[in-house]
Amino acid sequence: xxxxxxxxxxxxxxxxxxxxxxxxxxxxxxxxxxxxxxxxxxxxxxxxxxxxxxxxxxxxxxxxxxxxxxxxxxxxxxxxxxxxxxxxxxxxxxxxxxxxxxxxxxxxxxxxxxxxxxxxxxxxxxxxxxxxxxxxxxxxxxxxxxxxxxxxxxxxxxxxxxxxxxxxxxxxxxxxxxxxxxxxxxxxxxxxxxxxxxxxxxxxxxxxxxxxxxxxxxxxxxxxxxxxxxxxxxxxxxxxxxxxxxxxxxxxxxxxxxxxxxxxxxxxxxxxxxxxxxxxxxxxxxxxxxxxxxxxxxxxxxxxxxxxxxxxxxxxxxxxxxxxx
Amino acid sequence: xxxxxxxxxxxxxxxxxxxxxxxxxxxxxxxxxxxxxxxxxxxxxxxxxxxxxxxxxxxxxxxxxxxxxxxxxxxxxxxxxxxxxxxxxxxxxxxxxxxxxxxxxxxxxxxxxxxxxxxxxxxxxxxxxxxxxxxxxxxxxxxxxxxxxxxxxxxxxxxxxxxxxxxxxxxxxxxxxxxxxxxxxxxxxxxxxxxxxxxxxxxxxxxxxxxxxxxxxxxxxxxxxxxxxxxxxxxxxxxxxxxxx
Numbered sequence: 001x002x003x004x005x006x007x008x009x010x011x012x013x014x015x016x017x018x019x020x021x022x023x024x025x026x027x028x029x030x031x032x033x034x035x036x037x038x039x040x041x042x043x044x045x046x047x048x049x050x051x052x053x054x055x056x057x058x059x060x061x062x063x064x065x066x067x068x069x070x071x072x073x074x075x076x077x078x079x080x081x082x083x084x085x086x087x088x089x090x091x092x093x094x095x096x097x098x099x100x101x102x103x104x105x106x107x108x109x110x111x112x113x114x115x116x117x118x119x120x121x122x123x124x125x126x127x128x129x130x131x132x133x134x135x136x137x138x139x140x141x142x143x144x145x146x147x148x149x150x151x152x153x154x155x156x157x158x159x160x161x162x163x164x165x166x167x168x169x170x171x172x173x174x175x176x177x178x179x180x181x182x183x184x185x186x187x188x189x190x191x192x193x194x195x196x197x198x199x200x201x202x203x204x205x206x207x208x209x210x211x212x213x214x215x216x217x218x219x220x221x222x223x224x225x226x227x228x229x230x231x232x233x234x235x236x237x238x239x240x241x242x243x244x245x246x247x248x249x250x251x252x253x254x255x256x257x258x259x260x261x262x263x264x265x266x267x268x269x270x271x272x273x274x275x276x277x278x279x280x281x282x283x284x285x286x287x288x289x290x291x292x293x294x295x296x297x298x299x300x301x302x303x304x305x306x307x308x309x310x311x312x313x314x315x316x317x318x319x320x321x322x323x324x325x
Numbered sequence: 326x327x328x329x330x331x332x333x334x335x336x337x338x339x340x341x342x343x344x345x346x347x348x349x350x351x352x353x354x355x356x357x358x359x360x361x362x363x364x365x366x367x368x369x370x371x372x373x374x375x376x377x378x379x380x381x382x383x384x385x386x387x388x389x390x391x392x393x394x395x396x397x398x399x400x401x402x403x404x405x406x407x408x409x410x411x412x413x414x415x416x417x418x419x420x421x422x423x424x425x426x427x428x429x430x431x432x433x434x435x436x437x438x439x440x441x442x443x444x445x446x447x448x449x450x451x452x453x454x455x456x457x458x459x460x461x462x463x464x465x466x467x468x469x470x471x472x473x474x475x476x477x478x479x480x481x482x483x484x485x486x487x488x489x490x491x492x493x494x495x496x497x498x499x500x501x502x503x504x505x506x507x508x509x510x511x512x513x514x515x516x517x518x519x520x521x522x523x524x525x526x527x528x529x530x531x532x533x534x535x536x537x538x539x540x541x542x543x544x545x546x547x548x549x550x551x552x553x554x555x556x557x558x559x560x561x562x563x564x565x566x567x568x569x570x
Contacts, residue, residue, distance in 0.1 A: 010484055017484075072483070074463060099483050103465045106453025109419075115534035116418065118448045137540065138351075139444050141342035145538040187462035188492040191478075195486040203484075207569050231569055249502055250482065255338045255444055256362050256502070264567050275338045281543060285567055287560060288549070298549045303563055307554030316557040323561045323570055 003029040004090040006081060007038040007053045007061070008100060012045060012070070016164070016204045017096030019056045023165035024157045025094035026057025027123055037062055037088035039176070041080045043070045047173065054171035056164065062087060064176040068185055072100050075184040078107035083178035085112055090152070092124075092131065097156040098203070105156050115150025121161040121282075124153075136161070139255040139278040159203040160261040161282070202251065205234035208262045208283070210253060212238035212276075214269020214290060214309050218246035224268065227317050230324065236260070238270045254279035269309045272297025289313065326381040326472070326494070328371035329429055331439035331451065332400055333361040334393040338444065348539035360396045362507070363440020365403075367498070369505035370470055371438060372404040381435075382406040386428060388421045390414055394523060401518035402510035408521065413528035416536075418446070422454030423531040429459060434495060436477075441466050441499040449499065456497035464490060468503030 005025035007018040022038060029036035038053050041064040050061055062084045069076070081104065085093055093108070095101040097119055109116035117124075117133055121143070124133035131153045137144040202208065209228040215221060221235075228235045235251060242252035253260050255278040265283035269290060270276060277300050280286070288301040291308045298304045305312055336342065337357040345352055360368070371383045385400040387393045388411040397408035411424040429437060437459075442449040449465060456463030468487065469480035472494070479490045479498065510518070552559040564570050 078457070099466055102449040103453065103463070106418075106422075106450050107457035107463065109450075110454055110457035116448075116450055116454075117535060118450055132538070137446055138336075138342045139338075139447055140543065141340075142344070143541045143543055144446075145541070147536045147538050149533045149536060188464065188479075188490045191489045191491050193483075193486055193488050194480070199485070201485050231564070233569075252502075259447070264564065264569055273339075274341060278338075285563070286546070287563065300546055301549040302546060303552055303560065304549040305552050305554050305557075305560070312554050312557065315554075316560055319557045319561045320564065320570060323565065 001091045002035040002037055002088050003032070004085050004088045004093045005036065005038045005058065006093065006095040006101065007040045007058070008096055008098060009040065009042045009045065012042055012049070014049060014052050017098040017101065017159065018053065019164050020159070020162055021094050021096040021157050022053055022056035022058050024123065024162045026167060027165060028092065028094065031123065032126055034091070036060065037084070037090065039064065039081065039084040041066070041069055041077065043067050050173055051171045054169045055166055057167035057169055059169045059171060061171055061173045062176040063173050064178060066180065071190045073185055073188070074103050075107060075187060076180045077104045078111055079180050079184060080176070080178060081108040082111045084176055085152070087176060092152070093154045095154065095156045097158050101156050105154055109154045112152055112154070114152035114154050115148040116154045117146050117148060118156040119158045120155045121158050123162070124155060136259070136282065140259055140281050141278050158261065160206070160263070200232070200234040202234045202236055202253070202258055203260055205260070205262050207231050207233035207264045208236050208253070208260060209233045209266045209268070210236035210238070210270060210280070211241070211268040212270030213240050221247070223313050223317065227313060227320070230317060230320050238276055267297055268313060270297060271295045272300060326374060326378060326435045327433070328374070328381070328383045328436040328438060329432070329434040330364065330368045330371050330383060330385045330400070330405065331425055331437070331455070332364045332368070332385050332387045332396060333440070333443040333445070334358045334387060334389055334396040335361045335443055335445045338362065342542070344540045344542070348541060351540070358392070358396060360399055361440050361443045363442060363501055365507050366502060366504040367438035367440060367500035368400055368403060368405065369508050370500065371436065373505060374472060384409060386411065386425055388413060388415045388424045388528070397523055398518050399510065401521045401523070402514040403508050404514060406521065408523040410523065410525050411528050412525050417534060418448045418450035419454055419534045420531045422451050422458060424528055425451070425455050426458035427529040428526060429455070436494060436496060436498070437461070438498045438500055441501040452497055452499040459497070461495055461497050462492055463497045465499035467498045467500050470498065470504060
């Protein structure tokens with residue numbers, strides 16, 4: 001019996017989702033006294049890159065090398081995950097709740113005949129041989145406790161919910177013996193990647209600077225972007241702002257947008273409607289800047305500034321820059 | 326082209342979520358249930374294809390007890406041709422997927438679509454499981470779908486960007502914003518919905534994979550500490566404490 005973690009690659013590199021999943025899986029494996037394996041699947045991934053997963057408690061890597069795995073092909077990855085779980089003799093699998101993690105987990109769980117519990121926020125316990133774990137539900141408005149009845153269980157870990165737990169180990173690499181079916185590659189063909197920006201991904205970002213209608217117009221976002229850049233933060237926006245196309249839809253955080261859980265969330269000129277709060281309330285620290293003292297967001301905030309964004313934000317930017325120097 | 330659209334009945338996005346004393350159930354009093362917003366994008370896109378091609382039908386399916394009939398009627402009012410309700414309280418995503426797959430198995434749908442997730446359980450599980458159970462390709466987080474003959478071009482969101490994929494029907498998709506605009510049913514649609522078929526189907530046997538034990542509210546914030554707008558240095562101090570700068 002063992003635990004398998006999916007060390008997802010992004011552009012051939014291990015990134016935060018892989019490290020967070022490994023942190024979770026390593027703590028879980030240790031609590032259950034089980035060996036831990038990580039799956040790395042890609043094409044000609046450098047040994048040094050693979051071994052970086054050892055920084056987060058992984059000692060054994062199953063490496064699957066295939067020329068067609070530079071792109072993410074969901075059914076192929078589901079098959080590779082199942083093969084890895086079998087080779088590792090796994091009982092539990094841990095995956096990041098990233099776009100790809102969420103896309104592949106359902107098929108993997110069906111192929112592996114496993115229970116799937118997605119969006120877990122805390123370490124799972126095992127009671128009478130069954131895994132019990134808490135997960136986010138109702139778009140952040142609730143927390144659900146779920147019991148697994150499966151002989152095997154797959155967890156996807158909500159981004160930023162568990163955090164990174166450095167625990168350096170030396171890594172040994174074993175290759176995964178598996179031949180994916182050609183038809184699994186052919187079902188859907190990737191034609192192009194439309195944009196792959198170098199900007200910080202919103203779900204992974206440690207700090208998010210978000211703004212709403214209080215900014216009065218898209219032309220005023222320069223200062224928001226500058227503050228975000230200075231803080232190494234991702235930018236986000238409220239739904240009304242995305243609806244009128246002041247900002248792109250993929251920046252929309254909230255119940256029907258992206259749900260995030262950064263370390264620090266700075267909300268500027270956002271009133272804090274219940275749908276918005278649902279998407280951001282898992283943030284560890286919330287700082288609200290709004291000129292309306294009655295804005296509901298202050299009730300959900302850790303720190304609040306009642307003031308005009310057009311005065312406060314430039315001052316804040318200046319102070320942050322001064323502190324950084 | 327025939328489409329099957331999977332619909333979940335969820336509390337309206339403005340709902341203040343509370344649970345009963347046991348934590349087992351959502352307090353449903355005063356809560357308005359709606360079509361899961363992401364499922365509605367899928368429904369409208371399927372209707373657009375039907376209208377453009379002037380052929381085929383759009384069937385909506387939901388797994389639930391009689392209380393979900395109202396959202397199925399709403400889907401009929403928006404324009405779906407038929408509704409199917411699998412008569413069972415949904416136990417978990419796998420249970421729902423098993424029901425949908427069992428219904429769809431022998432019906433040759435060209436397109437099976439739902440939302441990328443439901444706004445109550447946020448699992449992103451059902452559509453991918455349906456695809457797996459039926460042995461069909463699956464694309465989640467789909468923001469655009471074009472169909473030419475039997476070839477579908479799909480745009481999906483990925484980490485840090487978007488990807489355009491091509492594949493042949495039949496396909497299973499999870500839709501999100503961008504796929505279509507929501508529609509408000511008109512009076513004619515609402516009248517027509519009353520006479521469209523809503524078939525109730527018995528559930529198939531399915532294994533229990535997971536069990537919901539209880540719900541809690543997320544921990545409340547300790548309260549807001551106000552900082553004077555003239556004293557942004559305080560904010561800098563907070564950011565330093567949190568290791569941001």
